[in-house]
Amino acid sequence: MLLSKSCVYGLRATLLLASNQNGNYTSIKELSEKLDISFHFLTKILQQLTAVDLMESLKGPKGGVRLSKSGEEITLLDIVIAIDGEDLLTECALGLPGCGIEKPCPLHDMWASTRDEIREMLESTSLTQMANKGKKMNLRITADGKFTWE
Amino acid sequence: MLLSKSCVYGLRATLLLASNQNGNYTSIKELSEKLDISFHFLTKILQQLTAVDLMESLKGPKGGVRLSKSGEEITLLDIVIAIDGEDLLTECALGLPGCGIEKPCPLHDMWASTRDEIREMLESTSLTQMANKGKKMNLRITADGKFTWE
């Protein structure tokens, strides 16, 4: 799997938040129900995003989470790195520690350029772009497809 | 992680076999020692490759494993698919089952083209190509770098 499940869940949730940005907090309960993700599990994942200030949270009634800046300023890469770390973008295809230009493995050159394309793709795409696309074309972000962008 | 550890180990072992192709069997013991991989674990992994006829094995003294055809005819993709399956090349970036042109997620188009590049890279590279490169440039296929292509 390219992205961990946690990361995928984080992306789905932040896409939803980006589609809906009005300054209000959205409760994690609501997110978890709309996205069909376990509430407690999603809570833990989103805590990682608030920990790196990609999101803000507020406890209590009317509380919840929201993006800490415009979804246009948050890229898919920001979310991926916050949850899965840099591994995907730095790791050797043969799993060798310290694989790089100085001490490469046979696959290094090829793999490094593929990795860069992945990075470029994630880095050049904002949450808002994807959320707008999903909204406009009514695309799925859940398995059952019951989710609607409203 | 893009590739599982099993897959990485399988790649390292088959690269070594491709570098050394003379029709003889190489014992898994020797592979595991040269590559610094647990013998029993490597045995299990290589069984998956013999199961799909990418390798042949022979029990008993002088036994071991060898590629079932020239390493020029075996691509990295063959090994990856045999061990990790097609997931990497078919899976949705958001983990949605059945994500495709008819029922895409917002990331689908972008991701599908990146996935195709990964496939293209793995498919167009043979074990022998990588083994020769490693041999010629004396590149690592183990963490400690003690391995030598001889």
Add this chain to the structure above:
DNA sequence: TCTATTTAAGAGTAATTTGTCTTAAATATA
């Protein structure tokens, strides 16, 4: 101030991946 609501934090469980160990089956060679 009290209460209901909501996130935070941490312990605990389940599933998957990774790795180990033992025994069985095959085979080359003496």
Add this chain to the structure above:
DNA sequence: TATATTTAAGACAAATTACTCTTAAATAGA
């Protein structure tokens, strides 16, 4: 044929990832 060597197979253990549950802390609103 007997023996040593090697893969095959399956049970088992450890580590990681995925998920659940309980309790604490914060806060809006009555």
